[in-house]
Amino acid sequence: MTCLQTKITTYPALPIVDISPLEKLILFKVLDCAEIDGGLELYTDTGPMNPIVVSRRKLMEALDTSDQAKESLLKRFVRERVLSILPAEDPDPESVVFIDLSEFPWQFVVQDIITRSSTARELVVIQWISDPSQRPDTFGASVSLITENGVFYATSEDLLADFRKRDQALASGTPNGDGAPRPHIDSVVVPPDxxxxxxxxxxxxxxxxxxxxxxxxxxxxxxxxxxxxxxxxxxxxxxxxxxxxxxxxxxxxxxxxxxxxxxxxxxxxxxxxxxxxxxxxxxxxxxxxxxxxxxx
Structure with missing residues (x-):
């Protein structure tokens, strides 16, 4: 069985004041987080966790807290897709709740925070995946940009494919009849198809x-x-x-x-x-x- 190693780093830190108790609870379960200078840094050396496990008491406390994110997408998701299927009769507050985030990945939680924030504009996510064998076909990377407008994602293969298209565009445009280089060719301004x-x-x-x-x-x-x-x-x-x-x-x-x-x-x-x-x-x-x- 392949044992992939996953490392994620992000920047800049998210402002703590813009993060609701529920969002903080979930992010700390999905990733390794650290509070530094009023900000929350997101990272992991083991990959994001899913599903996550929380106690019913902590989940309800975070959910019932009055905050600026009372109508957040995460709260709606927890109410409609998690709490609605839990038994309502005489629940044990210390019982554990499994939350499957397949339909609501942690990136969406971050996007909702950025959308509400008056200072945060984006979060850059860089991820490395590798296998202990270190064969060329067992490692790669991806980069994401999370803004209020969307979650933009590309793998290292996507980027390399784009670079190859640019290289081909430059190669096909090099001859200019007499063999002289064509003017105004700049790899920076050659857009992808x-x-x-x-x-x-x-x-x-x-x-x-x-x-x-x-x-x-x-x-x-x-x-x-x-x-x-x-x-x-x-x-x-x-x-x-x-x-x-x-x-x-x-x-x-x-x-x-x-x-x-x-x-x-x-x-x-x-x-x-x-x-x-x-x-x-x-x-x-x-x-x-x-x-x-x-x-x-």
Whole structure:
């Protein structure tokens, strides 16, 4: 059996004042954490733990504490997916509760903290995975950037593949008829392939307008650039959002089919079934429009 070694380091530290008791309890169970100068550092030399085990008393104390995160996603997850399946009759406060975070990874807890925080803007996560054998095919790394806008992730293989694309782009552009190098080739500005042509067009427009940034005769350049750059960020997210919607559609179909198998008496008049059917219809329409299957 392969015994992988996993090490995770993150920066900067998360402000303690922005972390709720429940979030702190969960993070300390998932990772090794340290409080330093008003911040919470997240790290581990053994990999994140899942599922985690907490006592019912500590969980309820953290959940019932009045704090700024009373409507946090983590609290909702614990109430709806953990407490709802626990026996309610005469519970032992010292009994243990197993919490499976497969559907709510610790990165989502961090993202919720950053979204509420007035000072924290991002958390960088660097992870190494290796095998004691140290064979080339048994180790790798990944990097994540967690912001209020999303959790962005890439493996070392993803990055190497991108570097190879850039290298190929440079190699194919080197000859210039007479063998002289082509001008204006810079590996830093060679973007990775993007299937969204709108992004390419917006990037070309942004580079064109940026050429007038120092021209005092031109007005409104700063606002135009800000708008273009915001549009580029939104368009880059569209494929990610579409993939997420497809996954939600698959999950909803699975839940619906499982519900029919477990309770064949469910009918169209059932409110939950109606809501699920409405969501599926909307999802199908949005996916079809995004993939060009529906035209105005």
């Amino acid at each position: 993007n299937p969204n042509n709108t992004v390419d067009a917006l990037m070309m427009a942004e580079r064109f307008v940026a050429g007038f940034e120092d021209d005092e005769a031109q007005e409104g350049i700063t606002d135009i650039l800000a708008g273009l750059r915001a549009a580029i960020r939104r368009e880059r997210l569209r494929p990610v959002l579409l993939d997420a919607l497809k996954e939600l559609r698959s999950a909803a179909i699975g839940f619906r089919d499982d519900g029919y198998r477990r309770a064949p008496h469910l009918s169209v008049g059932n409110e939950a079934v109606n809501m699920l059917s409405a969501f599926l219809l909307t999802a199908e329409r949005i996916i079809a429009e995004a993939e060009g299957q529906i035209h105005d």
